[in-house]
Amino acid sequence: METTKWPAITGLVVGTILLAREIPTTFAFDKPVHTAILALLSCAGVLIGGSRLLPKGAGRAHSGANYDSLPLEEIGHAHASREPSPSPADASVPVSLRELRVIFLSLALAISLRILILRQLLLNTQCARLGWEPLIPFMFALWDYWTVQRHRKQAIQDNLDRSAYDDIDHHISQAPYRYLLASFLVGFGGLIALSASSGASSTVICSASLRNRWYLSVSQLAGTMLDIVILLCTSKLLNRQDRRGPSGTALRFASVGFAALLSIICLAFVGGIYYLIADYDRHWISTIHPHYLSSALKLNVLICLAMISAIVSVFHVGVLTTSMVTVFCAVSTLTTASTWTNSHPFPPSSSGLGLLAIFMMIIGFAAYFHVETSSEKSVFSIQKTFTKIPSWFYVLLLSLFVVRTGKWATHDNSMSYHPIDILMFEASAVHENYVNQTQSSRTLEEAVKNYEKRYGRHPPPNFNFWYSYATARNSVVIDDFDSIHRDLEPFYSLTPEEIRLRTWKLISNEWNNAAGLSIRNGEMTVSPIVPGTHRWMLDGVMDMIKPFVDKLPDMDLAFNINDEPRVVIPFEEAESINSVGSTKSNLNNKAPRPMFSGGRADQWKAIPETPLEDRVFTDLGGQRNFYTYSNAICSSDSAARSRREWDRAGMCTSCTHPQSLGAFLANWTTAADICHQPDMADLHGFFISPAAFKGTHNLYPIFSQSKVQGFNDILFPSPWNYKDKVKYDPNDEYPDRPFTEKNNTLFWRGTTSEGISKGGHKWNGMARQRFIHQANDASRTAPKQALLLPQSSEKNSKLNYEMVPAAKMKELMSADVRIVREIARCDGADCDEQFSNFSPLLEPSDFQIHWKFKYLLDLDGAGFSGRFLPFLESKSLPFKAALFREWWDDRVTAWQHFVPLDIRGHGTWATLAYFAGIEGEINGKDYKVEPHEREGQLIADRGREWAGQVLRKEDMEIYLFRLLLEWGRITDDARDTLGYKKYL
Ligand SMILES: *[C@@H]1O[C@H](CO)[C@@H](O)[C@H](O)[C@H]1NC(C)=O
Numbered sequence: 010m011e012t013t014k015w016p017a018i019t020g021l022v023v024g025t026i027l028l029a030r031e032i033p034t035t036f037a038f039d040k041p042v043h044t045a046i047l048a049l050l051s052c053a054g055v056l057i058g059g060s061r062l063l064p065k066g067a068g069r070a071h072s073g074a075n076y077d078s079l080p081l082e083e084i085g086h087a088h089a090s091r092e093p094s095p096s097p098a099d100a101s102v103p104v105s106l107r108e109l110r111v112i113f114l115s116l117a118l119a120i121s122l123r124i125l126i127l128r129q130l131l132l133n134t135q136c137a138r139l140g141w142e143p144l145i146p147f148m149f150a151l152w153d154y155w156t157v158q159r160h161r162k163q164a165i166q167d168n169l170d171r172s173a174y175d176d177i178d179h180h181i182s183q184a185p186y187r188y189l190l191a192s193f194l195v196g197f198g199g200l201i202a203l204s205a206s207s208g209a210s211s212t213v214i215c216s217a218s219l220r221n222r223w224y225l226s227v228s229q230l231a232g233t234m235l236d237i238v239i240l241l242c243t244s245k246l247l248n249r250q251d252r253r254g255p256s257g258t259a260l261r262f263a264s265v266g267f268a269a270l271l272s273i274i275c276l277a278f279v280g281g282i283y284y285l286i287a288d289y290d291r292h293w294i295s296t297i298h299p300h301y302l303s304s305a306l307k308l309n310v311l312i313c314l315a316m317i318s319a320i321v322s323v324f325h326v327g328v329l330t331t332s333m334v335t336v337f338c339a340v341s342t343l344t345t346a347s348t349w350t351n352s353h354p355f356p357p358s359s360s361g362l363g364l365l366a367i368f369m370m371i372i373g374f375a376a377y378f379h380v381e382t383s384s385e386k387s388v389f390s391i392q393k394t395f396t397k398i399p400s401w402f403y404v405l406l407l408s409l410f411v412v413r414t415g416k417w418a419t420h421d422n423s424m425s426y427h428p429i430d431i432l433m434f435e436a437s438a439v440h441e442n443y444v445n446q447t448q449s450s451r452t453l454e455e456a457v458k459n460y461e462k463r464y465g466r467h468p469p470p471n472f473n474f475w476y477s478y479a480t481a482r483n484s485v486v487i488d489d490f491d492s493i494h495r496d497l498e499p500f501y502s503l504t505p506e507e508i509r510l511r512t513w514k515l516i517s518n519e520w521n522n523a524a525g526l527s528i529r530n531g532e533m534t535v536s537p538i539v540p541g542t543h544r545w546m547l548d549g550v551m552d553m554i555k556p557f558v559d560k561l562p563d564m565d566l567a568f569n570i571n572d573e574p575r576v577v578i579p580f581e582e583a584e585s586i587n588s589v590g591s592t593k594s595n596l597n598n599k600a601p602r603p604m605f606s607g608g609r610a611d612q613w614k615a616i617p618e619t620p621l622e623d624r625v626f627t628d629l630g631g632q633r634n635f636y637t638y639s640n641a642i643c644s645s646d647s648a649a650r651s652r653r654e655w656d657r658a659g660m661c662t663s664c665t666h667p668q669s670l671g672a673f674l675a676n677w678t679t680a681a682d683i684c685h686q687p688d689m690a691d692l693h694g695f696f697i698s699p700a701a702f703k704g705t706h707n708l709y710p711i712f713s714q715s716k717v718q719g720f721n722d723i724l725f726p727s728p729w730n731y732k733d734k735v736k737y738d739p740n741d742e743y744p745d746r747p748f749t750e751k752n753n754t755l756f757w758r759g760t761t762s763e764g765i766s767k768g769g770h771k772w773n774g775m776a777r778q779r780f781i782h783q784a785n786d787a788s789r790t791a792p793k794q795a796l797l798l799p800q801s802s803e804k805n806s807k808l809n810y811e812m813v814p815a816a817k818m819k820e821l822m823s824a825d826v827r828i829v830r831e832i833a834r835c836d837g838a839d840c841d842e843q844f845s846n847f848s849p850l851l852e853p854s855d856f857q858i859h860w861k862f863k864y865l866l867d868l869d870g871a872g873f874s875g876r877f878l879p880f881l882e883s884k885s886l887p888f889k890a891a892l893f894r895e896w897w898d899d900r901v902t903a904w905q906h907f908v909p910l911d912i913r914g915h916g917t918w919a920t921l922a923y924f925a926g927i928e929g930e931i932n933g934k935d936y937k938v939e940p941h942e943r944e945g946q947l948i949a950d951r952g953r954e955w956a957g958q959v960l961r962k963e964d965m966e967i968y969l970f971r972l973l974l975e976w977g978r979i980t981d982d983a984r985d986t987l988g989y990k991k992y993l
């Protein structure tokens with residue numbers, strides 16, 4: 010048994026470090042009770058199985074005299090244990106069988122309760138505070154001091170040979186508070202280190218109902234208490250003083266294993282009852298996804314390694330030492346990893362404080378072992394860890410210190426330029442470049458040449474009509490239709506016949522929510538199966554097509570009448586699908602056929618009288634779909650498929666970093682890519698609980714108004730905008746005054762229509778709700794947000810991020826972001842919660858009221874935001890946060906035409922502060938930031954002017970005309986030989 014001491018301690022260190030690396034991104038916490046049962050089962054198996062292998066009679070007998078069977082008094086030592094025990098007297102008395110039973114049952118119960126509390130916390134991670142776990146060793150030391158150490162008499166020896174240093178050393182290492190001091194340093198150092206490295210908070214809403222918050226704080230405390238109980242009971246079972254002597258060792262380990270088994274039974278019982286009661290969760294409880302399974306198995310191995318090592322360590326060196334080692338390793342791993350990922354100025358971290366805390370921990374940890382080694386030998390059950398501290402121990406601690414100091418020394422929080430200045434400068438270059446390359450053609454010949462060069466094909470038949478249509482309407486965009494190309498290329502992997510069949514399937518069953526539009530001989534008809542509520546949409550499409558319908562071939566089209574996009578092609582298939590198109594170049598064909606094939610009308614099957622039963626979609630309405638469905642578009646090694654950001658309390662910096670410059674959104678294109686942003690699973694209604702999401706993993710040709718980047722819907726200009734469902738139409742009552750005369754306020758009105766919340770507080774992650782909450786929540790518990798502030802009042806002073814309380818933000822800036830009419834798309838408790846969180850709700854106001862304000866917030870709904878184009882046309886400055894992308898995404902440049910915001914909302918105040926300016930006292934210091942009115946007006950004007958050039962109704966027609974010519978070719982049996990060629 011003695012030989013297992015160092016393997017156990019090594020296992021504990023390695024296991025703790027690996028767990029601390031693995032836990033932040035594990036999928037296993039999606040089902041904490043399942044995971045716990047699995048882990049307990051494996052640990053119990055190892056313990057019970059392992060105890061059978063222990064040779065009978067192998068106890069700790071050879072490590073000293075038969076202490077186990079000797080009452081302590083006979084040894085003649087005072088009680089010198091570090092092992093906490095109720096009173097110094099009773100440790101010497103063998104534990105009775107009755108007490109053992111109580112300990113055994115308490116252990117099983119404590120484990121079960123601990124798991125249930127963990128589950129509760131995981132459901133509300135955004136409300137959780139920093140845990141108390143680092144203080145566990147301190148609690149043990151405190152107890153030890155109270156019950157044992159302070160009763161000990163210090164042996165005061167006068168030894169003239171000793172130096173002063175030795176005296177102090179001796180004094181401290183014999184002092185009754187020695188362990189208290191060391192564990193205090195480690196525990197409080199750990200707490201400070203964790204809080205200093207916690208970075209920025211997320212904007213996920215912690216429900217306003219105070220009961221819930223209070224309840225969670227208490228649960229967290231109770232969880233830590235239970236941890237202590239579990240450790241104590243384990244240690245009691247392992248190190249009990251029974252009279253059976255060494256032969257009992259195997260039994261002791263087995264009894265811990267049996268306690269774990271008993272707690273599994275408790276958990277299974279509670280889980281079973283829950284399963285019967287909560288019918289809405291039943292499906293979720295009984296389904297196991299592969300990504301969960303593999304993640305849970307991996308975590309299980311690590312938990313077992315750490316647990317078993319911990320139990321054996323408790324047996325050898327006691328709970329105090331074991332918990333010290335665990336806390337030290339876990340905290341140093343977590344905080345070191347976080348200083349690595351947060352080495353940028355944003356989020357601001359108190360790296361000096363963090364370093365100080367680590368220093369405290371290192372001192373405390375070293376002191377602990379020093380004291381343990383040099384104090385008198387422990388008498389019973391527990392050995393010292395070291396007889397003499399080896400130098401490698403100090404080398405390890407020193408290297409940790411050196412690494413952290415290096416990180417601290419190279420960390421610079423300040424910057425010389427405001428990121429927005431840089432971003433605006435870059436944006437104008439990007440925009441100029443875009444304009445340059447999209448209107449280089451001055452004649453049809455050049456347009457054809459440019460087309461061939463860009464897309465490796467002849468233009469589609471009737472391209473000349475498109476060209477004259479576009480030029481007659483002064484289209485600025487002639488060459489760059491890359492978005493059409495991106496959307497359509499994959500369809501070259503299907504035969505024209507297959508595309509026609511799939512279109513037919515889509516529009517032949519009403520359940521699919523796809524509206525059919527048939528074009529025959531220049532006439533359009535809408536398929537009979539279109540709900541009346543969506544008729545306007547098809548009318549809008551027909552109005553858009555009407556001017557050029559006679560140039561289109563006969564075909565059927567399927568339009569998505571839902572707001573949400575549909576087509577999710579798994580990454581593994583997408584690669585081969587996307588590469589087909591590029592092999593279909595027909596430029597070698599010098600005489601392409603300039604006309605669509607004849608007889609196309611007959612090739613499209615008629616819509617059946619009785620609708621088809623076949624459903625080509627999976628209904629994902631109301632379901633969490635990021636990990637189970639939508640992330641299929643990402644490669645298997647991407648973060649979206651391999652990491653689960655389950656901690657909704659903190660902001661995921663690796664998710665924001667690729668598209669950010671500090672707190673500001675820098676790259677609008679990268680921001681749309683969900684593959685490096687696994688936290689998006691909990692940050693948008695579309696992924697949390699879409700009102701309607703009928704999705705497919707097959708390439709179905711459906712035309713949608715907006716989509717998530719990477720989905721395979723075909724984008725077309727929105728009839729909502731074309732039909733002026735909301736219109737930029739200032740009047741005498743609501744004029745659109747010059748920018749400088751507007752109200753210096755961020756403005757938004759709308760309702761909670763992003764996703765549907767029917768239980769489980771799903772609303773608290775949705776983007777609309779988060780932005781509204783952030784703008785209005787001025788409570789003390791509201792998370793702080795960052796502002797970029799000058800270090801001094803001089804001009805060109807360096808800038809620093811400061812975390813500012815929410816209430817202060819409301820004082821410094823003005824945001825009028827409110828819900829009108831009612832809480833929509835909710836049920837039961839979720840409606841009431843939202844009502845109490847967001848009330849008072851306002852009466853709907855005239856849309857034209859927007860022009861009174863300088864800054865207009867624009868947020869996704871269930872799909873894209875229909876208001877953005879009117880916002881852009883106005884003299885106000887739109888602030889846009891969006892997951893969905895539309896047909897115009899290539900033409901409009903962020904920071905040139907509008908102000909982009911990260912969907913997480915962490916940079917909203919900082920962005921507003923740049924434009925609106927702030928003046929006041931923050932964190933005890935006076936600041937004055939001049940408003941950047943000129944910059945704001947510049948972006949607003951450029952956006953307005955550009956929208957008047959490339960986002961007009963004519964531009965929508967031009968886009969759709971070109972899209973449908975391409976589509977006509979792709980659905981043509983002769984598509985590879987078709988092409989427009991200008992013969993001179
Ligand atoms: C755009 O084209 C003009 C003329 O060809 C050229 O002078 C200018 O540098 C180009 N701008 C960019 C950003 O490429």
Ligand SMILES: *[C@@H]1O[C@H](CO)[C@@H](O)[C@H](O)[C@H]1NC(C)=O
Pocket residue numbers: 439675676677678679
């Ligand atoms: C955004 O990122 C993409 C991909 O990394 C890059 O190609 C593009 O140039 C970036 N855009 C800007 C405006 O920096």
